[in-house]
Amino acid sequence: MDEVAQLYDDQHRPAGTAPRSRVRRENLRHGATGVVVRDRLGRVYVHRRTDTKDVYPGLYDFAAGGVILADETPDDSARREAAEELGVTGASLRRIGVAEYGDEQTRYVSFQYEVTYDGPIRWQPEEVAWGTWMTLEELSERLRDPEWSFVPDSRAMIGPWLAGRLAERVAVDDGWDCRVDLVEGRWVDRFPRREEVREWLLAETRLMPRLEALLPLQVPVPGVLVDEPLCVRHRIVTGEPVTADSTAEEGARLGAFLRALHDAPVTAADGTGVRDAAASGRELHALLTRFAAEVRPRLPADLHPAADDLLSRVRDAPRTTIVHGDLGPQHVLRTDDAVSGVIDWADAHVGDPAIDLAWALNGAGSAFAAGVAEAYVVADDVRRRAHDWHLLGPWHEVTYGLDTGRDDLVASGLRGVVRRLRV
Template sequence: MTRSPLVLAALSTQALHGLAAVGVEAVRERGDVDAALVTDADGGRWVVRAPRSAAAGAALEAEVAVLRLLAPYVDAGVLPFTIPVPEGFAPLPEGGRAVVHAPLDGEPVDLSLLSAGPGLAADLGRVVAAVHELPLTVAADVGLPVYSAEDYRLRRLSEVDEAARTGHVPTVLLERWEAALEDVTLWRFQPVVVHGDLGPEQVLTRGTRVRAVTGWSDVSVADPADDLAWLLVAAPADAAESILEAYRLRRTDLADPHLEDRALLVGELELARWLLHGVRTGQDDVVDDAVEMLHELAVAVAAG
């Protein structure tokens, strides 16, 4: 079910007792979620988010549970950024609930503008490292996935096998990925708490600092390379070096010589995941987009 901004504004008044909504505008939200920015009579602003499906509702509930566990680490400065703080909930007629929180400060990070040195690139590295330093109970205590390194390698291999069965992945990529996934020396890492869905829209910045991180529904204990892949693939090379250097300095116990290799591999495997998403959901435009990117990557790999 898709909800209009006006319906979302009405939900916000149910979630926050005494709130009088005087303005509302739609907000773009990733996934199967409707969102709006509501202005109240006192000039306060609130984000209201409502899932459109049972799966989206479950993801939202998982995020709320994680946010409750993260809040003390934010308050103590262990996590050097803000997160959404749920302030109220409104039940939905079909089940589940909408959540309301204050808007977060900052703008989506533009990786193309990053430069080397102690500025934003380094802060991104420190922020990712801070997440990876969290105790594993942040995921385990709310029933989120906890993988061993070997479990996670096999999970990635299964995804490649599934992508291969679609017939859309060029042979040169399948051979490259399977070789990397069969090389167990690459996969000797210590699993950590990972955000699991980091990207420009989830990391909000102001100047040279990360101000907020959102989108916590995919938290798990898994490969730290997952949270670094988007940065190392898309950032300028010199900025990527600064990200990695700051990341390594912030980690207290990091013995992972193949972290960067896996992160770059994960960046490539995201294309297979995008393809599988399109196939599973029957979205031909997503499949076509993934196929085009896979062939571009295959050409680049073949060219050396």
């Protein structure tokens, strides 16, 4: 059946109709859509057109789309084409541009869209011969590769959009564990710097989808974007770090969150690669041994007994729940004066729940701490252990300074150790 296409004038307005066969034969200006389909990690679905297509047969494309039919709006056409070609349904369209394209094969007004879709891809056999998800960087590389022949209209019409998205990458942290980039203002990319951090990040990608539904605040749910070198990406959790003047109500929200986390079944970590009680115990023993060998000798002699007692108490701490493991003010976010999310779960493991209360009860403002304690319902033994974990905090700064050759961090950490032990 010869479909009837919607024609457009040079002002991009509907201007009559014509059978599709005539549009092709006379190269009439018509309407067409292009839909860039992206998954939750921002990858683009790239496909190869079948060899029987009437325009650009057998070439690769990174947009689904086609001719706008008579009396069809561009939005309706985009939805129809994405559903027909790739099985994409139920997702919201976002228009990213309108432009005009023309060559010896086709001439049309292009209405371009982006859509995020996590459902199954189902090819239309007459339209699509092959397809896969690609990162923007990989797609950009393929577009420069002469062995990958892409349709010229998507290159011309949507190529600038792709270049603009590639430019929206900002380095936000160059830490000891990971390099962190903010991408398009929507995603956070993390690149591990050491092999053990690689394993922690992979474990996080398996754990967080299980925990998300159990927790009352936003948490990142990362996925593997690239296997080698590893890049883990998650949607940005919006908000700013809590501050010293955070309220009791904000503390209560965090306390309720931590109670939900610590009440989560430990079996949620099974098979994820998250360090279990035995593994986290071995890691803690090695860390405390290092503290005893490299931090304790740098302390004033009169503090050695207190330091020894602290290391002994922490060594015997229970390991009974899934914990965040590195909870500080930079990891607790708020929006509109309400705690909204908890980020950075690379240190999650099965350990002592008191470790997650160390800063919240001992380093945060008094009102915030009171809110945490009331909502969490902190038992006396947990409060004592939380204080021990708080005392241990600056010891990490000392060893980090030793590892990085930062004498200033070593000195700052030692001052913190001394101050907390004396208090």
